[in-house]
Amino acid sequence: MTLNKKTIIGLFLSVLMLGSMLSCKAQNETTSKKEVESSSDGHPKLIITKAGVEEIRKNLGNIPIFDASLQMAKEEVDAEIAAGIDTPIPKDFSGGYTHVRHKRNFFMLEKAGLLYQILDDEKYAKYVKDMFFQYAAMYKDLPVHPQTRSYARGKLFWQCLNDSNWLVYASQGYDCIYEYLTPEERETLEADLFRPFADYISIGNPKFYNRVHNHSTWGNAAVGMIALVMDDDELLQRALYGIENDGLDPNEKDNDGGFIKDPEGRAGFLANLEEPFSPDGYYTEGPYYQRYAMYPFLIFSEALNNAKPELKIFEHKDGVLLKAVNALLNLSDADGDFFPLNDGQKGMSYYSKELVTAVDIAYLHGGRDPGLLSIAKKQNRVLLDDSGLAIALGIKNGETKPFKKESINLSDGPNGEQGGVAVLRNEGIEVVFKYAAQGLSHGHYDKLSFSLYEDGQEVIQDYGLARFVNIEQKGGGNYLKENKTWAKQTIAHNTVIQNESSHFQGKYSIGSKHHSELDFYDFSKENIKVVSAHEANAYPGTVLTRTMAVISDDDFEKPFVLDLMRVTSDKANQYDFPYYYLGQIMETNFEYTTPKMLEPLGTKHGYQHLFVEGRGQANQQNIKLSWMNAGRFHTLTTVAGAEDDVLLTRIGADDPEFNLRKEPALMLRKSKAKDAVFASIIESHGSYSPVSENAVNSHSNIAELEVVYNDVDYTAVNIKDLQGKTKLFVVCNSNTSKDAKHEIEVNGNTVQWTGSYDFK
Incomplete structure (x- = not known):
């Protein structure tokens, strides 16, 4: 496969991807390859949309939970701007300084981008731009991470999983400042940072990327999110259906003991929607990892829903993602802590950032269940986007009802x-x-x-x-x-x-x-x-x-x-x-x-x-x-x-x-x-x-x-x-x-x- 293939749209894309379609013929009708049209309606278009920005600005000061969430993000990002940008050479495991710093950076890229859109303050766009160019200068010569424990080492982090985290969040920041940047600046960032980054975590690490596991879900979402920002259909196909001709044996095990692919040899985001989820929305790895995976599942689906509505992603497998949010909330105790089935850290709960995302998106796209508003009130924060606005308006309008947990x-x-x-x-x-x-x-x-x-x-x-x-x-x-x-x-x-x-x-x-x-x-x-x-x-x-x-x-x-x-x-x-x-x-x-x-x-x-x-x-x-x-x-x-x-x-x-x-x-x-x-x-x-x-x-x-x-x-x-x-x-x-x-x-x-x- 040519790594730098130009964007091809419509029927030309369908013809080009014919080989991939044949390799995926075992997929059922809901996961069959679809012709994906390019979107050029402007930015932002992933999680926050142009229409959403207008509505948010109209309601600011009159939506308490959203206003408080916005103020919290502003204080956090302002403090980071004052401290200056630091992109250290990676060397640490989880918890070490370089790991924590790069993790902090990707959260700031997303939040600062949203602040730029909502507040129309150029300092936030400049902060995101400057950080991206600092990463671009580093990434082109960055070796594989020095820690060797992982079966798939990243570059910024000790494992590709965390590199994928970075790109999922960074993609949202890039979407928010896309039109602030000049075409030349975008070309530089995409050539020196985003495209090489996406290629490394996918083609460079097929054992990580082409599997059915929460790790690959993050990888698929990362490649897909940046693909949507860049209108790169080849990357989007790779995100949805995995890497073709990856050379992996479907029966091969990874270092964690899991199968590389699903029983039919499928890979990619849609395969990860099929195999791990039951029709009831239970995720086979258990609630702790369902919580972790729900963020890339839902944030990428939200982006697909906004940028590629023809895919009808929230209808996939009879709406399994929206069912999964309800299942996950029911797998928590009276205090909201998830039951520690399988690998699960005690104390992880629906107060986590992943469940703020899950509740907000499920409310907007799942029929606006008033019970979800009661969970959002307990979480006491919302996403700074279209779904967060919907939650804030629902609470403000007195539509909240208790979320009932029954047997x-x-x-x-x-x-x-x-x-x-x-x-x-x-x-x-x-x-x-x-x-x-x-x-x-x-x-x-x-x-x-x-x-x-x-x-x-x-x-x-x-x-x-x-x-x-x-x-x-x-x-x-x-x-x-x-x-x-x-x-x-x-x-x-x-x-x-x-x-x-x-x-x-x-x-x-x-x-x-x-x-x-x-x-x-x-x-x-x-x-x-x-x-x-x-x-x-x-x-x-x-x-x-x-x-x-x-x-x-x-x-x-x-x-x-x-x-x-x-x-x-x-x-x-x-x-x-x-x-x-x-x-x-x-x-x-x-x-x-x-x-x-x-x-x-x-x-x-x-x-x-x-x-x-x-x-x-x-x-x-x-x-x-x-x-x-x-x-x-x-x-x-x-x-x-x-x-x-x-x-x-x-x-x-x-x-x-x-x-x-x-x-x-x-x-x-x-x-x-x-x-x-x-x-x-x-x-x-x-x-x-x-x-x-x-x-x-x-x-x-x-x-x-x-x-x-x-x-x-x-x-x-x-x-x-x-x-x-x-x-x-x-x-x-x-x-x-x-x-x-x-x-x-x-x-x-x-x-x-x-x-x-x-x-x-």
């Missing part, structure tokens, strides 16, 4: 057939149940795992990732080795581990071929929310089936969680089942011994990172553990056999650099069992005030939990409270049709019901 089931996989994630919500209790696909290279080996929240507070936690993002002292701000040896391993999650080996042996090549299967879910009743799924491939010859319910009962202070994990196997195994509770133990009902010297629980698959702080054995039918955290009490009651072991563990073994959080777990162990049922209830109850020093309702309300029926077709448990009242929960293990009629005998009584489960 939701989100499918995974491009066709919604690769498992999924369910969130069960009831009176402040949230259960996050993961039965999804592997999640590409950021996935963890934790089929049928769960975490539990109460009013935004973790009760049973998912560890998240092992990384201190952008903190230089900790591995240059990058992933730590403990992310693979601990955080990804099954033992780090609240699910069953067989024979001290992670699901799929902890191998991506195996895990990426499989996913769990949904059996049923039911959110239709006020008092109970239920989901059930099974996993048949984590261990050969073993099937795991887990049913989780959040149940509201008048005899309990708060809704409680019922957890049934059923294991069937073709041979006897050791089964470990941890619960990673957060807080201080209040009491137990079992005897245990504590060692004088702490020893690791095992040697591999994450077991090497667990200290054993206590060992006990089940001495009665139920094991109980009560703990307190954040002024609230919680109790785990679980059915146990006489031979079952109980381990009190703590994360932190084999961790000489103290990279792991030292957090506890209770682990149930069945040493020699072919089939097993782990039945548990988790209660939230009572409170403690350090001011009044008063403990209220600090004890469990469960008198007894008993498995009263279990065979290939049904599993049933009796729940007896302290008042002597008994409730029966029964779940179907085979025929889970909602219309099927069932009958069993339990303790001499006939139980009949219709549907997948019964609670009475």
